[in-house]
Amino acid sequence: MADIFGRIKKNVKCCACEGSLENSRFVNQICLDKLATWEYPTWGNILVKDKYPEPRAAAILCDECIRRKRKPKYAVEWNKDFSQVRYHQVEDLKDLPEIREQDVMEAESKLNFFSGVISHSLSFSLTLFTQPLTIPSRV
């Protein structure tokens, strides 16, 4: 994963101030309730995928903009090797309904194994540039 973040810092600019991310300590990912018409990066909630199936857009912000609570102007799109990075004006993107906390909690309560254990943040799946993370099955 460290490699992915390094590549993001190198190839992607801040979606609020348009500055470089290279001096930013963190890759701050902002989840937007906007429809993503591209492949990477997108996010969603795996627990409520039936109700909210659309891939959602994301923005990357530098530490300074996070500290100043700046709002992202753009959502970012990149391809697998980061040779193409595009920025989409947030206001041009189609709105999606906010994922309701209640729906997530209902879905969670139906899980047999993870009920009460899985946290909301863990139940979000973020696709940076490959398939959603899966646990490799090794013997």
Ligand SMILES: [Zn+2]
């Ligand atoms: Zn910034």
